[in-house]
Amino acid sequence: MMRTLTFTEALREALHEEMDRDDTIFVIGEDVITHGGPYKVTEGIAERFPGRIFETPIAEAGIMGVGVGAAMAGMNPVVEIMYMDFVTCAMDEVVNQAAKMRYMTGGQASVPMVIRLPCGVGRLLAAQHSQIMESWFMHVPGLQVVVPSTPGDAKGLLKSAIRSPDPVLFFEYKRIYTSRGEVPDGEHTIPLGQAKICREGEDATIVAIGPMVQKSLEAAILLEDDGYDVEVVDARSLSPLDTDTICESVRRTGHAVVCGEDSSFAGAVSEIAAMIGENCFRELNGPVVRVGSPHVPMPFSSELVKHVVPEVPNITEAVGRVMM
Amino acid sequence: MDLSSELGKEMYRNMWRIRLFEEEANRQTSLGSVVGALHMYCGEEAVAVGVCSNLRDDDYVLGTHRSHGHCLAKGAESRRMMAELFGKVTGTCAGKGGSMHIADFSLNMLGANGIVGAGIAPATGAALASKLRGTDQVSVCFFGDGAAARGTFHEGIGLGALWKLPVIYVCENNQYQQWVPRMNVAVVDSVADMAGSYAIPGVSVDGQNLVEVYEVAGEAVERARKGGGPTLIEARTYRFYGHSLGDEEQYRTSEEVEEWRTNQDPIINFRSTMMEQGWLTEEEDAQIQNEIQDEIAEAVRFAEESPYPTPEQVTTDVLAPAQEVA
Ligand SMILES: Cc1ncc(C[n+]2csc(CCOP(=O)(O)OP(=O)(O)O)c2C)c(N)n1
Ligand SMILES: [Mg+2]
Numbered sequence: 033m034m035r036t037l038t039f040t041e042a043l044r045e046a047l048h049e050e051m052d053r054d055d056t057i058f059v060i061g062e063d064v065i066t067h068g069g070p071y072k073v074t075e076g077i078a079e080r081f082p083g084r085i086f087e088t089p090i091a092e093a094g095i096m097g098v099g100v101g102a103a104m105a106g107m108n109p110v111v112e113i114m115y116m117d118f119v120t121c122a123m124d125e126v127v128n129q130a131a132k133m134r135y136m137t138g139g140q141a142s143v144p145m146v147i148r149l150p151c152g153v154g155r156l157l158a159a160q161h162s163q164i165m166e167s168w169f170m171h172v173p174g175l176q177v178v179v180p181s182t183p184g185d186a187k188g189l190l191k192s193a194i195r196s197p198d199p200v201l202f203f204e205y206k207r208i209y210t211s212r213g214e215v216p217d218g219e220h221t222i223p224l225g226q227a228k229i230c231r232e233g234e235d236a237t238i239v240a241i242g243p244m245v246q247k248s249l250e251a252a253i254l255l256e257d258d259g260y261d262v263e264v265v266d267a268r269s270l271s272p273l274d275t276d277t278i279c280e281s282v283r284r285t286g287h288a289v290v291c292g293e294d295s296s297f298a299g300a301v302s303e304i305a306a307m308i309g310e311n312c313f314r315e316l317n318g319p320v321v322r323v324g325s326p327h328v329p330m331p332f333s334s335e336l337v338k339h340v341v342p343e344v345p346n347i348t349e350a351v352g353r354v355m356m
Numbered sequence: 357m358d359l360s361s362e363l364g365k366e367m368y369r370n371m372w373r374i375r376l377f378e379e380e381a382n383r384q385t386s387l388g389s390v391v392g393a394l395h396m397y398c399g400e401e402a403v404a405v406g407v408c409s410n411l412r413d414d415d416y417v418l419g420t421h422r423s424h425g426h427c428l429a430k431g432a433e434s435r436r437m438m439a440e441l442f443g444k445v446t447g448t449c450a451g452k453g454g455s456m457h458i459a460d461f462s463l464n465m466l467g468a469n470g471i472v473g474a475g476i477a478p479a480t481g482a483a484l485a486s487k488l489r490g491t492d493q494v495s496v497c498f499f500g501d502g503a504a505a506r507g508t509f510h511e512g513i514g515l516g517a518l519w520k521l522p523v524i525y526v527c528e529n530n531q532y533q534q535w536v537p538r539m540n541v542a543v544v545d546s547v548a549d550m551a552g553s554y555a556i557p558g559v560s561v562d563g564q565n566l567v568e569v570y571e572v573a574g575e576a577v578e579r580a581r582k583g584g585g586p587t588l589i590e591a592r593t594y595r596f597y598g599h600s601l602g603d604e605e606q607y608r609t610s611e612e613v614e615e616w617r618t619n620q621d622p623i624i625n626f627r628s629t630m631m632e633q634g635w636l637t638e639e640e641d642a643q644i645q646n647e648i649q650d651e652i653a654e655a656v657r658f659a660e661e662s663p664y665p666t667p668e669q670v671t672t673d674v675l676a677p678a679q680e681v682a
Contacts, residue, residue, distance in 0.1 A: 062533075062534070062536075063534050063535050063536055066535045066536045066537075066540070066606075066607050067534070067535040067536075067607075087536060087540065087541060088541060089502065089505030089533070089541040089542060090472045090473065090502040090503065090505050090506055090533060091505045091506055091507070092506075093506075093507050094505075094507075117470075117471070118471065121471070121506070121507075121508075155391070155392055155393065156391045156392040156443075156454065157392055157393055157454075157456065157470070158392065158452070158453060158454045158456060158457055158470065159452075159453075159457070159470070160456065160457070160469075160470030160471055161393075161456070161470055326670060326671055327674070328670055328671055328674050329674070331451070331452045331665075331670065332392060332440075332443055332449075332451060332452055332453055332454030332457070333443030333444070333451035333452065333454075333664060333665055334391060334443055335443060335451070335664035335665060335667075336443075336451065336452065336665055336667075336669060336670050339667045339670045340670060
């Protein structure tokens with residue numbers, strides 16, 4: 033049986049089910065009780081799981097450090113950073129502490145924590161409230177980077193992230209919180225590190241991240257008119273990256289476009305494009321093209337923003353280019 | 357009180373400028389002309405005006421996400437600020453910053469800030485620059501009570517105190533941090549008390565009382581300018597609107613808000629003082645309000661008529677233009 037839920041509801045359901053299952057799980061973050069967080073994901077937890085949700089002062093380094101320590105001492109924290117931009121206020125805790133503990137201690141430490149990160153453009157909040165930064169964390173060994181694009185995946189991936197023995201950076205694109213989609217009834221988990229083929233096609237592969245998956249599916253429909261049968265792969269997990277699924281698809285189609293919302297320069301799409309180039313060179317019939325934002329901070333004016341955030345025409349144009 | 361009728365009127369006018377600017381910006385938001393977040397400063401006007409009225413043009417100010425008041429009190433033009441809120445190229449930041457990032461470097465207003473607590477150490481740095489350059493400029497950082505929990509508060513003030521820099525840390529304690537009452541997430545009520553950790557003076561003032569803020573800030577500015585080092589001022593205040601527009605304000609009662617609006621309005625409080633002192637007549641009061649109203653109407657007209665930035669401007673200002681690099 034399937035139900036239709038919003039992205040937010042799916043996340044909330046995952047949190048409730050996991051907290052029910054394992055009482056080492058707790059939630060910590062700013063405004064998570066009084067307001068359920070800025071996107072209401074943690075709404076209802078205080079009532080159902082009293083004592084297992086901590087509303088904090090504005091102290092990201094403290095919040096993150098507490099998460100790391102509690103995780104090393106046997107708990108399973110789910111940390112909410114109000115907007116992902118503020119994770120930079122806790123970079124030591126993520127990069128030097130959470131990420132490296134297992135390695136530095138010769139495998140003794142485990143830091144099973146999930147860091148939830150609302151990201152990307154939403155309302156026009158400009159440069160300090162709109163970042164994505166997937167590649168920053170992909171670059172750090174010891175971290176896992178997960179990016180769901182649908183409510184169903186949001187639930188399944190969050191549950192798996194919570195069960196992972198290592199830290200997971202969980203990206204929640206603000207502009208899809210209210211999107212609706214099917215979520216299976218009952219237990220539903222999705223292993224980390226698995227991409228998903230969302231649409232099969234023979235002529236070209238679009239590998240997409242987050243909201244660009246839906247945009248790629250829309251682009252694929254438009255591209256039918258040009259006679260192109262396009263496959264769309266949702267990367268879902270950026271680290272570890274499912275190189276097998278992506279390469280298998282690209283080898284079949286012989287063309288690849290990689291789409292993400294973040295700046296493509298040194299971005300997640302760049303790593304994926306390089307990986308494809310390295311592994312599929314002989315089967316490729318054209319360049320691997322990246323679609324992403326220009327390399328600029330997010331501007332404020334809506335008239336500028338519309339030239340920054342990639343949309344469907346950028347994808348169709350890119351596919352046209354690789355097919356030439 | 358070393359206040360004069362003239363200065364009093366100037367400050368009174370500045371408070372009205374902030375109030376009417378924001379109420380108009382709020383209205384423009386409901387019309388859809390202003391987009392993004394709007395953190396209203398209404399109710400806290402006496403803090404920005406009381407502090408900035410002690411500053412010279414070349415003194416530095418750094419603000420917060422709630423900085424319309426700080427910018428206007430430092431002398432920013434309401435029409436360029438309104439244009440910024442409209443996302444127009446004539447805005448203070450050419451439409452790139454918006455409400456949370458308004459800055460005017462021609463006035464040494466080094467910027468509002470979208471990151472809570474992010475201005476504290478940079479204000480200390482601007483003060484260090486004054487000291488290094490041998491000027492007697494002071495630097496002021498405004499921040500909310502929420503910022504006092506951040507490491508940047510401790511680190512920034514710690515350095516300012518260590519080097520006795522000419523900087524004034526002004527905490528606007530409006531008792532809420534986004535949707536959370538301060539005392540739900542704090543153990544020390546008075547932010548002024550935290551000054552003891554850095555061995556600098558800490559003073560708590562009634563932020564609804566312009567005269568009190570003006571005088572306490574005056575002493576702090578004078579001390580800083582003379583090399584006496586930093587002061588931490590806590591202004592106890594209240595925001596009349598929600599955290600930002602659209603806030604349902606379920607965390608506080610409408611009675612509480614009404615009580616502050618009715619009995620603790622800094623502008624109304626100061627008007628009574630002005631009248632009692634014989635510094636303001638009813639006619640002058642009406643004239644000041646009318647003039648500001650006209651100014652704000654003109655600001656909206658200016659914003660409406662201004663063009664948007666062009667697509668080419670997406671990629672400018674990331675780095676200095678190549679020819680400017682030595
Ligand atoms: C480092 C950081 N964490 C969280 C936020 C989100 N945020 C914006 S304003 C705010 C509350 C700030 O409270 P306070 O400092 O008291 O200022 P006020 O809004 O009351 O003026 C929060 C949590 C942020 N902008 N930056
Ligand atoms: Mg506050």
